[in-house]
Amino acid sequence: MSDLTVKKIIEICSGILYCGSEDVVCTSYNKDTRIIKENDTYIGIKGENFDGNSLYKEAFSKGANCCILENDYLNKEKIEKLDKPIILVDNSKEALRKIASYIRENSDAIFIGVTGSVGKTSTRDMIYSVVKKQYKSLKTEGNYNNDIGLPLTIMRIKDENCAVIEMGMNNLGEIEYLSNITRPNISVITNVGTAHIGNLGSRENILKAKLEIKSGMDEKGILIINNDNDLLHEYYLKNKENVLTVGISNESDVMAYDINYTSTSSSFKIKYKNNTYDCNCPVNGEAYIYNSLVAFAVGMLTNVDIEKILDGISDFKLTENRLELIKTKNGINILNDCYNASVDSMKSSLEILKNSVGKRKIAVLGDMLELGEFSEKLHKEVGKFVVNNNVDLLITVGEYAKYIAEGAKESKMNEESIFSFDTKEEAIEYLNKILEESDIVLIKASHGMKLDLIVNSLLNNYDK
Numbered sequence: 001m002s003d004l005t006v007k008k009i010i011e012i013c014s015g016i017l018y019c020g021s022e023d024v025v026c027t028s029y030n031k032d033t034r035i036i037k038e039n040d041t042y043i044g045i046k047g048e049n050f051d052g053n054s055l056y057k058e059a060f061s062k063g064a065n066c067c068i069l070e071n072d073y074l075n076k077e078k079i080e081k082l083d084k085p086i087i088l089v090d091n092s093k094e095a096l097r098k099i100a101s102y103i104r105e106n107s108d109a110i111f112i113g114v115t116g117s118v119g120k121t122s123t124r125d126m127i128y129s130v131v132k133k134q135y136k137s138l139k140t141e142g143n144y145n146n147d148i149g150l151p152l153t154i155m156r157i158k159d160e161n162c163a164v165i166e167m168g169m170n171n172l173g174e175i176e177y178l179s180n181i182t183r184p185n186i187s188v189i190t191n192v193g194t195a196h197i198g199n200l201g202s203r204e205n206i207l208k209a210k211l212e213i214k215s216g217m218d219e220k221g222i223l224i225i226n227n228d229n230d231l232l233h234e235y236y237l238k239n240k241e242n243v244l245t246v247g248i249s250n251e252s253d254v255m256a257y258d259i260n261y262t263s264t265s266s267s268f269k270i271k272y273k274n275n276t277y278d279c280n281c282p283v284n285g286e287a288y289i290y291n292s293l294v295a296f297a298v299g300m301l302t303n304v305d306i307e308k309i310l311d312g313i314s315d316f317k318l319t320e321n322r323l324e325l326i327k328t329k330n331g332i333n334i335l336n337d338c339y340n341a342s343v344d345s346m347k348s349s350l351e352i353l354k355n356s357v358g359k360r361k362i363a364v365l366g367d368m369l370e371l372g373e374f375s376e377k378l379h380k381e382v383g384k385f386v387v388n389n390n391v392d393l394l395i396t397v398g399e400y401a402k403y404i405a406e407g408a409k410e411s412k413m414n415e416e417s418i419f420s421f422d423t424k425e426e427a428i429e430y431l432n433k434i435l436e437e438s439d440i441v442l443i444k445a446s447h448g449m450k451l452d453l454i455v456n457s458l459l460n461n462y463d464k
Helices: 006-013 052-061 071-076 092-105 120-131 150-153 174-182 203-216 230-238 284-302 307-315 344-356 373-388 400-410 424-434 452-462
Strands: 016-021 029-030 040-043 066-071 086-089 110-115 135-139 162-166 186-187 224-227 243-247 255-263 266-272 274-279 323-325 335-337 361-366 393-397 419-420 440-444
Touching: 006 016, 006 066, 006 086, 006 092, 006 203, 016 284, 029 052, 029 110, 040 052, 040 092, 040 162, 040 243, 052 066, 052 284, 066 071, 086 092, 092 150, 092 255, 110 120, 110 174, 120 135, 120 284, 150 174, 174 266, 174 323, 186 203, 186 419, 203 230, 203 255, 224 230, 224 344, 243 284, 255 284, 266 284, 274 284, 274 307, 284 307, 284 344, 323 440, 335 452, 344 361, 344 373, 344 440, 361 373, 393 400, 393 424, 419 424, 424 452
Parallel strands: 029 040, 040 066, 066 086, 110 162, 110 186, 135 162, 186 224, 224 243, 243 255, 335 440, 361 393, 361 440, 393 419
Antiparallel strands: 016 086, 255 266, 266 274, 323 335
16 A cells, blocks of 8 residues: 555545645654654544644644644634645544545455454454464554544555454444444454443443444455354354354354463463364463464464464463553562453453462452443442452452442452452552562553552552
8 A cells, every 4th residue: 555645635535735735645644743753644633622633733843744634623713824735624533534444445454353342452462463473464552443543543554464453332333433444354253241331221232333343344254253252152143154253162163172271371272173273372361262262263264374373372462551460579469450341351350360379369449430320230240250269358449349349248258358448549558558478469440440550559669
């Protein structure tokens, strides 16, 4: 895919050249003046708290070679005519969609779309770890999985042969929009849980939303699903064409068995088309076995050599703040999983805590957000799971997390081992009093709870 000129972008977006030359070539795109680089094309986007269109001069001062701004901003403020090109469009987000769609249509890369209630990012990263062994590959970075981030990801495509694209959502219709831009050759649904159930009202609606990933696929596209997830299994029994299943319990196309865990990894066998392969994953926990099966399936579908598939799985690296094991100099071990939380990801992390080595297993759990009327019930469900996973100390932070404590008490956990705090500061103060060498501490909550502040505080105290 060759770079686009200003003239071509104007054509794609039905835009207007306000000033500057239409011959300027746009090689990279950015919406954030704080991280803009030399020769980036800046896209001004109006947000809830500020209007990015107003920052066009700052973008140019930091090296942008072109700005794409909205006509509506011109109606409110005078835009200075400069010697660099400014393109005016009706809607910046729509311009992003059109440019990304054009780049996708003109790319020969294999596009792999990934969605699910939990495990999207780790599955995306593991797939990328596999396909990059054979292809020049690109993946979604950070949380660029929405209507702005996904187009910007696709707009990074140059000469890559493979792109692994994560798709997130809060409501119905959002993944359909993203899928129609991405047009994935292979799509993955990791599972259907309860994340965003407060918005969608039921797990059945969550399934409906996740299945929107098929909307951008052509008739030859393959959908990979977790066949052990109850709703996806029910879907598969009625819709088997062009669906490839992975599983541990239910009979599936790609299956794991003979599973063995250590404190930091897992080993297992994979059965696929009457062949058996030995596989090692550098993270323990059942969730990462499912990730491995999906990555294996994608590797097979994209004709990656089997040795490279297995190497890619064993070389997998976790994204920062996602179940990151930090061993401090003072002997405290921290499982940092502060990026996000749902019932399923809480259970997965607690299972990993159970399998980890430590004198005491301590779970610091905060609120899971966006659960609406289901908040009390689902937090209590996590509390019951705490007891089933042999946690020595449970510390909750926040309003809803108190229901985790209640659920643990209802499941007969010793009340002297349960502590609930309203604020992070109170939890930090308590942890500093009770932590001992060789303890292992899981810290997990929805991103909005900002429990990474607890992680940073512990590192300041114990990693000196």
